[in-house]
Amino acid sequence: MATKRSGKAYYMISAVAAKYDIHPQTLRLYEREGLLKPSRTEGNTRLYSEDDLDQLETILSLTRELGVNLAGVEVILNMRRKMERMQQEVNEFMAYVKKELARGLDDWEQRLSTAMVKSSPTDLVRSGATSATGASGAEEEDEIDVASAASKRSL
Numbered sequence: 001m002a003t004k005r006s007g008k009a010y011y012m013i014s015a016v017a018a019k020y021d022i023h024p025q026t027l028r029l030y031e032r033e034g035l036l037k038p039s040r041t042e043g044n045t046r047l048y049s050e051d052d053l054d055q056l057e058t059i060l061s062l063t064r065e066l067g068v069n070l071a072g073v074e075v076i077l078n079m080r081r082k083m084e085r086m087q088q089e090v091n092e093f094m095a096y097v098k099k100e101l102a103r104g105l106d107d108w109e110q111r112l113s114t115a116m117v118k119s120s121p122t123d124l125v126r127s128g129a130t131s132a133t134g135a136s137g138a139e140e141e142d143e144i145d146v147a148s149a150a151s152k153r154s155l
Contacts, residue, residue: 010039010047020060027056033070035059035077 017024030036031046036055038046048056055077062068062076 008049010049011053013038013046013048016048016053016056020056022060030056030059030070033074035070035073
């Protein structure tokens, strides 16, 4: 039997047990093990939401089709929740990075439009890399000259 609370459908334990061909004690066991958390009425009757039924389908799939025991089901469900949270955090981070990049590009365009010398950021990076390697090459030549002069003196 389905009950409506705040626009969502809720199912009593007998209806869920009949729908999934399991004993009501099995549903109570899943609740004791922390695998399901149905809501309760004022009279303490269990009410299963659509989310609870989705969770139950996952549990039944793991136990019936894959032969996973309840301890394994608990580990899998916990890992799944952690992965979903991590995915949400990654999505939030990516949205933040995209926003900052868009803002950064606007800043660069504004800076370049008011600059005295027009140049793209990639040109600046290339010229900086060339001068850096040029300087290190000159320093190496100076070190070689000093080393050769010292070896000549010792002869």
